[in-house]
Amino acid sequence: MEKTDAVIIGGGPAGSIVASTLAKKGFEIILLEKRPQIGVPVRCGEATGSREEISRFIPIDETWILADINAARLIAPGGRIVEKHLPSVGVVLDRSRFDQALAGQAANSGADVRVHTEAVGLLRGKNCVEGVLARDHRTGKTYELNAKVTIGADGIEGFIGRWAGITRHLKLSAIHSAIQYLIEDDGLPRDTIELYAGRKIAPGGYAWVFPKQKGFANVGLGVDPTMIEENTAKDFLDRFVEQHFPNAKIHATVAGGTSGTKPLKTMVGNGVLLVGEAAHQNNPLSGGGIMNALEGAEEASKVLTEALTTGDVSCRFLEQYDSRWKNRVGHAITKFALLRKLIYRLEDHELDNIAAVLDGISRNGEDKPIDYAEIFKTAVKTAPGLIWKAKNLLW
Amino acid sequence: MESKKSSLVTTCRLTIDLEKCLSCAACPPVCHTGALNLSSLLLEINKELCDNCSICIKVCPTGALLFSETTNFKPQG
Numbered sequence A: 001m002e003k004t005d006a007v008i009i010g011g012g013p014a015g016s017i018v019a020s021t022l023a024k025k026g027f028e029i030i031l032l033e034k035r036p037q038i039g040v041p042v043r044c045g046e047a048t049g050s051r052e053e054i055s056r057f058i059p060i061d062e063t064w065i066l067a068d069i070n071a072a073r074l075i076a077p078g079g080r081i082v083e084k085h086l087p088s089v090g091v092v093l094d095r096s097r098f099d100q101a102l103a104g105q106a107a108n109s110g111a112d113v114r115v116h117t118e119a120v121g122l123l124r125g126k127n128c129v130e131g132v133l134a135r136d137h138r139t140g141k142t143y144e145l146n147a148k149v150t151i152g153a154d155g156i157e158g159f160i161g162r163w164a165g166i167t168r169h170l171k172l173s174a175i176h177s178a179i180q181y182l183i184e185d186d187g188l189p190r191d192t193i194e195l196y197a198g199r200k201i202a203p204g205g206y207a208w209v210f211p212k213q214k215g216f217a218n219v220g221l222g223v224d225p226t227m228i229e230e231n232t233a234k235d236f237l238d239r240f241v242e243q244h245f246p247n248a249k250i251h252a253t254v255a256g257g258t259s260g261t262k263p264l265k266t267m268v269g270n271g272v273l274l275v276g277e278a279a280h281q282n283n284p285l286s287g288g289g290i291m292n293a294l295e296g297a298e299e300a301s302k303v304l305t306e307a308l309t310t311g312d313v314s315c316r317f318l319e320q321y322d323s324r325w326k327n328r329v330g331h332a333i334t335k336f337a338l339l340r341k342l343i344y345r346l347e348d349h350e351l352d353n354i355a356a357v358l359d360g361i362s363r364n365g366e367d368k369p370i371d372y373a374e375i376f377k378t379a380v381k382t383a384p385g386l387i388w389k390a391k392n393l394l395w
Numbered sequence B: 001m002e003s004k005k006s007s008l009v010t011t012c013r014l015t016i017d018l019e020k021c022l023s024c025a026a027c028p029p030v031c032h033t034g035a036l037n038l039s040s041l042l043l044e045i046n047k048e049l050c051d052n053c054s055i056c057i058k059v060c061p062t063g064a065l066l067f068s069e070t071t072n073f074k075p076q077g
Ligand SMILES: Cc1cc2nc3c(=O)[nH]c(=O)nc-3n(C[C@H](O)[C@H](O)[C@H](O)COP(=O)(O)OP(=O)(O)OC[C@H]3O[C@@H](n4cnc5c(N)ncnc54)[C@H](O)[C@@H]3O)c2cc1C
Pocket: A009, A010, A011, A012, A013, A014, A015, A032, A033, A034, A035, A039, A043, A044, A045, A046, A047, A048, A117, A118, A119, A120, A153, A154, A155, A156, A157, A158, A159, A178, A179, A180, A220, A254, A255, A256, A257, A258, A275, A276, A277, A278, A282, A287, A288, A289, A290, A291, A293
């Protein structure tokens, strides 16, 4: 039986950062990715944090940066536009290339990266996960991979967590159903992202326009599947594109699900740890998960380094990661999960009221990033009926 | 939103419209029986596990999942 220090399942940002960090420390790492090629197909809007934030994890390479974001525009259902100047707040990535660069960094650090290879089950010892059963899709062969610690970085699918008994299936209300077109059109914004709110546009979610190279943009939306009756996310996107970009040429379609739920009580078990979207580390309000996956991986790597050095991979030891994550990002995620329930249930006129107040704030020249807690306070103050909704959800 | 086994139907009637399926991975995580899996890039249904709860149909962004016939079926979502 093949043996290694850590087996990591999933070649997304979370898995690759854990792999490169542990490999650099000299541990023996195997990274499994079931798809034939890392990062393909893309399942992402590709907008993320700033160059500065990203460069903490990998040196910036212009080949995977398609646009810089310097402003955000919120468009309320009634059409009011709230614009916020946010210099260098983020970038739009070529996500395939970005993921490939991260996996490349892991391989260069000494990790054994295996594509076409799916984890199809767990190896279980006495009260402890001891690796995975791996299937090589090229040869059709299944083999056992014994590891001191098993890391589920397997994204929204998250079967490692389910098999280990850490997570369960996602409730329908805990996932955004999302779809996006790569469009080509004249007059697309260059360095500004646009977010459209409204029940008719994207029930339980929002639509986005993220600029890419000149003349191109990712136009997509996510919906709460419990709020769309017989329609699909695609029906809403087709309507949106027809209304806002009637002359656009559609080049590609991307779809997917993102988790929109509060943090897990625990992300670990004996000999097993979850990271990234597999651990529900996404922002449940926006669906964004790239930066969170990178930060989750950073925290996970610290605890895993110690665990592998001391040989203690028990649940009790790995639990430090839970509290580290909660302190760093998890508490904010809890708030965002509540905000998701609240904001996405607002009627269009209530959203319009909030937009009016926000417009006032931004016109007063306060040059701060968008603060959702502030939106929430404003919402409670301005939208009639909202206090009731908040009360039912929060208390 | 949890679902229970339907007493009305016993065989899985879920089908995938392969023209529409983008292998996007939105459906496997909501399936409470673990009947859906993206094996590499192809979505597979384990017909023995599926209990026709219809939850996956609701999450699919492209409308690629459907029941082959609708008689006897009561959605439980
Ligand atoms: C339509 C859409 C738009 C989005 N837009 C944005 C955005 O604009 N900005 C943003 O920050 N986030 C966005 N997200 C979310 C973001 O893409 C994810 O949160 C992010 O990719 C999570 O990274 P990860 O490393 O945890 O998982 P992933 O990147 O999902 O990687 C998991 C990997 O594990 C592999 N895998 C799964 N199971 C197995 C197995 N059993 N064996 C082997 N390999 C396996 C998968 O093939 C996959 O490659 C979007 C998501 C969707 C669906």
